[in-house]
Amino acid sequence: MLEIWTEKYRPRVLDEVVGQKNVVPRLKSYVKSGNMPHLLFAGPAGIGKTTCAIALAREFFGENWQSNFYELNASDERGIDVVRVNIKEYARTAPFGGAPFKIIFLDEADALTSDAQAALRRTMEKYSRTCRFILSCNYSSKIIEPIQSRCAVFRFTRPGEGDIISYLRRIIEGEKLKISDEAVKQIAYVADGDVRKAVNILQVAASFSDGKEITLKTVFEATAMADPKDVREMIGKAMEGNFMDARRILDKLLIDQGLSGEDIIKAIHKVVIDEAGIKEDKKVIMLEKIGEADFRMVEGSNPRIQIEALLAAFGLI
């Protein structure tokens, strides 16, 4: 095992992309015509937005694709300066090797401030002769209207279990793994449409099996190890009214494990939904509170305070 399989088996051509039947044919028609507009890829993480952007570049530019493809992550390089400096610098030079245009792939474009998006819009317009933009985002609603209207919008949906299983099969074959059918199904179930997650679980499970068959048990082991720990315990403490202990666990999650507030809320949500020990009428109230906390976190600046407020509310249930 010398590589991360998500990279080793990342589809190289559009035809290999799984579960995006509404997207792939349209992208292929661009390749056929030799031209494309600016594109906006919307959808959750791990379902093929980046893969499609890279595959598209490969199909347009062939071997030299990397010299005409610029990838940058808006959430790492936030702000208006990125647009003004980095993007502009790249956009203004001519395409390499006689290509008709260059592609700038801006991941998580919804992380850009609206000022930066406005600057981006001007750049898109100014350099549209030499440059095509592919913006990716979780929610297209966070992209300002003028940009949306300049892009062809593609909505990526979560692939079904069948699609994920057929993709996993490709890797299983390539790595010559032995794995039971129910284990494959379980991975696809846990991944819940996130292809990257499915592949990661498969790789960890394979590392546990030491060359023997990967069983359902191995998959359970692998998923348990990578799940955010302690969330269940934190909820339990909060419901007992032991707020200080719950808060200590929360701090551990936020600081030692470096989880974001959003990740913790998601994990809390999952535990509450799946937990058999909580009565349904209580669950309903808890879910309402979780939803409110999640919403406030989008609005609020301090995830710790919002989750603490949620834990204090759990104390009354």
Add this chain to the structure above:
Amino acid sequence: MSVDSVEWTEKYRPRTLDEVVGNRDAIRKMKLWAKGWIDGVPLKKGAEAKDEIMKKKALILAGPPGVGKTTSALALASELGWSVIELNASDKRSGDIVREIVLTGALTESFREDGSFTLFRDGERKLIILDEADNLSGREDRGGVQAIVEAIRKGSQPMILIVNDLYALQKRSSAFKGKHSPAAVVKFRKPDARDIERVLTRIVRDEGLEIDREIVSEIAYRSRGDVRGAINDLQSFAYSGLSVDNIADAGARDRETDIREGLRRAAFSGSIRDARKALMDAGEDPGNLLAWIDEVLPRLSSSRIELFRGYRHLSMADIHLSRVYRRGQYSLWAYATEEMAASLMFIRDKDRFPSSFFPQWILKMGRSRGVRNIRKSLAVKMAKYMHTTSERALHDALPYFQILFNRDERFMYEMIYRLRLEENEVEYLIGDSAKAKYAVKEAMKGRKSREIKKESQATLFSFG
């Protein structure tokens, strides 16, 4: 550690406006005002200017101590080559000088012609800085303020008043209120702990000191926006070699006592109005105040319902604050403070109020800074390799990556090489520093012998 006897607050006082910590908006306004003087706008009746501030003869710099008001005034003068007369309003003689300036018309052109007063040469600007203008001496305060107003109106030189409490000044003279005021107000705010940390780090470097980064950021944080205080703390730390707790106690104890006292008073007040006032008097940035209340709230609550109520208010306060900061809706600041006050007010058992406490969260964050930095650098390397953001790499991929790293030695060596991982990053992943050191050395030198195809390396490092 070698330490000289010069005061660092003087030695490292910014010489130009751009070196001043934080307060970019205030600096921009000051430059604009100075531009007005350079063009001679304030001395011409009915002159046009693109901004009101350019027409004003004087500026009032208002803000808490140690945030750079005097420094900025001096830097402005030195940048423009203006000479400076520094007066302190609390000094009786300064009052006299101000009065004298008015009485004799010392600042008008006509006065200079009789030859007895050569302070000002033709066309030269002298900046008069009147410090502590909200703190005039003597019982004849009212007259004192009036003298300043006159001095501004009649004078022909730029003047800067420096105040901590703008309202105290405006209470004494209504001339400073409204748009006909002869002086424009420029507000200075407390700079961010990160900004202060940057200043301290530069000093540490320039002084050639070896002080742990965590200590520097602790000092920066504890200074609560007081740059001068932070630099003094740093210097006394360098002199004494004491533990940071001792230094911080010396430097920050008073401020922390103020905050605790403010929270205590808020908890004991009978009305939301008093509680709000108590919090405002604590003189702390509302964002920090939130952390303090968060610390003490669970300890004060004697029942689950109290705790729930407290956090309901605190959570609303947080939302108001984020709107203030993110969207600049400063009018919401009041609601944030009121929600904070409300969170404390309904505590029934006041005896639970602890005599001493400090936000644990802040200490925990400080202690874990090293680890968080390592995770961050690791995530950046992984993100590039996996075509994703560092945030996603950290949360989606790192847990799996870490398992594989520990279970498969070949994978570990290969990843150390491909991602150019460093010792501390490997140590974080496997939890063993000796092994990490060995692994990094082996991974870098022994790669060829592990028979890895050239082709796979080429594809992996090629993305911009």
